[in-house]
Amino acid sequence: MSTSQRLTTAAVLIPIVFYLLSTPLSPLLLALLAFVNLKEMFTLDPFKIGAPQAVVAAAVGATLPYIFTTAPPSTSAPFSFILPLLSTYLFLLLRSSTPHLTATLCDLQVLHGYYSMNIIMQDLGMTTGVFLCLNCWGVDTAGLIVGKLLNKSTINKTLSSKPPFNLLKRISPNKTPLGFIACLFAGPLCTLICRCIPYASPYSSSPVSQSELLTAIGLSICCVIGDLIQSWQKRKANVKDTGTVIKGHGGVWDRMDSMILAASFLVLVPK
Known part of the structure; x- marks a missing residue:
């Protein structure tokens, strides 16, 4: 699918x-998005489970976020940060010796x-929901464009071999240091742009504050971590796209990966 067709699909669906x-x-x-997302993840498990079992597991899992809706976000949301960080740590430290545990932690996240x-x-x-979507999409787009344009630059090659950027190549070879830096700047920029759009920012009625900009940077970091986790699992499964539900967009998980962690972060921070 061409870029124009992909943009047309997004313009219709959004x-x-x-x-x-x-x-x-x-x-x-x-719940429907969670079901499709989880089915794609279970199907991509490095040790593969059968399609019928994936459907059942995804159907059961999709109901869980709504069973515990009475749980206070302040006590439950922190787990969404522990799970992806622990799963990434296990992958980097133990590699293939813990694939099931790592995949399970990612699924829970x-x-x-x-x-x-x-x-x-x-x-x-809804305003906070729009704010989340626009920030995540802006961060993803900035990382993609800058990463592709400056992939062969001298600065990019130099940074690739230095910590912490050398971890990017170990987790996802297509991620670049300059793309990551662009993501960090894109978060605050998108936050400021959202202030100019009606019903697109929970901060629009107050002056720009340091906490607002720190929140924007936090969202950027969460987007990157979510994207890295998904990229790693796709590479382990040796596939390019997680699904074909959304033509040209690589599946539901591909579209939601950066929002998954960012949503929990946004629930925690004061507005």
């Missing part, structure tokens, strides 16, 4: 999804991400 998220159907929509999205839509409101 308004529809935003409309559905603003209705009482939002929990059902998020995905579930918690959708639970956090449900909290955002139900309790924090």
Whole structure:
């Protein structure tokens, strides 16, 4: 699919999804997205489980974020940070000796991400949901464009061999240091742009503060970590896309990977 076709698909789907998220159907929509997301993940498990079992496991898992909706975000959201960091640590330290444990931790983090999205839509409101989406998409786009344009630059090659950027190549060879740096700057920039768009920022009625910019940087870091985890699992499974539900967009998980951790982060920080 060409870039123009991909953009057309996004232009059609995004308004529809935003409309559905603003209705009482939002929990059902998020449960459906979680189901497809989890099915893609289980199917990509390095040791592969059968398709019927993947469907059953995903169906059960998709209900979990909504069973525990009474749990206070302040006590539950921190787990979504422990899970991906622990899974990444296990991969880097122990490699293939813990594939099932690592995959399970990633799966649990995905579930918690959708639970956090449900909290955002139900309790924090559509404005915060739009803010989350625009920031995550902006960070992803900045990293992609800068990474491709400056991939062969001298600075990029120099940084690639130095910590902590050398970890990027170990987790996902296509990620670049300059792309990562662009993501960090994109978060605050997108946050400021959202202030200029009606109903796109929970901060628009207050002056720009240091905490707002720190929140934007935190969202950027969460987006990058979520994307790295997904890229690693795809490489372990030796596939380019996680699914074909959204034509030209690489599957539901490909579209949601950066939001999963960022949503839990946004639930925690004060508005």
